[in-house]
Amino acid sequence: MKVNKVVVPRWFDRHLHLRTGKMLKTVLPCTLNQRATGAVIMGNIPYPNQTSTIAKALAYRKEITSLIPVDSDFNPRMTYYLTDDTSPEEVMRGYEEGVWCAAKLYMANQKGHGGTTGSQHGVKNLLGRYPVFAAMEREGIPLLGHFEAVEEDVDEFDREIVSLERDLIPLLKAFPELMVVFEHITDGRAADFVAQAPYQIRATVTAHHLMMNRNAMFWIGMNPANYCRPVPKREDHRLKVRKYVTGGNRRFGAGTDSAPHDEEAKSRCYGCAAGIFTAPAAVEMYTTVFDEDDALKHLGPFLSENFLCLYEMKVSNEMMTIERTCTFDFWVPQKVGTVQIFAGGRYFPWKLVD
Ligand SMILES: [Zn+2]
16 A cells, blocks of 8 residues: 555754854754754864864854754754864763764875865874774764775775775774764665674765765766765665665664755866755655655654664654655755755655644
8 A cells, every 4th residue: 555644753864064154054944944853963164163172062063053943952963073183081071071972083185185075184094093982982982984085096986995994894893892873875885884794883874875876976967966975886886775774774874964065166167065965855855765665664763763872862752744745746946045955856756744
């Protein structure tokens, strides 16, 4: 029987970029309108304000909370931005004081180039941070990892598998109880690892990586709207990741990695910004994917339950309702402000109604 309505607990975005200033004001309401109880906020905001100290993380949280309406219960879960100067004491102090719920690992290469927006001040020497990971393992502080090798001689499409083998596996062997989230996973081999590894490892998955393969970056010509980091991979990788997600594997959870850039930054012919903005319709996009795979029964855990305790969040008591639209009445808008929405102008057969 065709299911026309899904009721699940209100969801939680495990990976979200809100930016600052005018952009923050533009994009925050999109996630609030999607009924999220909260989100894990990425701290890769412009240098020198990246959330690499307690003071910076508190200032950023204050900027966000000042824009949340008083009747909203949206809970921004802050993250610590790891650098080569990070000490175990700093990470532990901010965690104990409730400033952040996890530490975020962006890696940079020796030239100071990173794998994504604002990652150039990230960790160049992973081994040098091993004392920090030891403290995090001991204290139960999660590590949210952007596992992509960022060296110039690593092929763009192999970045994730190279980092898995070179960085993550040795890290987990050294700290087998460390709780790790493999962020925005795209490589089928990495997904196999997460599903089977005898470690405390989970993965977030974006809506856009479930919906497109790497051809999407080249449709009709270069298509910057579909360019993000990690870049989408081959079709077999997409299908492998998707199989775990819609198959109900509890180690995978929704994290949009919704990352707004204004049109000017996305349309530059040299140095176009990486990032895909899905916040205004993320629930509808995920629901459509699960429906296409005849797997709506697994949607609730993926959106609203899986490994929420890592972020000190509980499964919400409040429910949200997503309905199949009988008419073509849910078209994703093209833009919010100056930011293009992923799949803007496309019809989706599901709509979050309450
Ligand atoms: Zn991100």
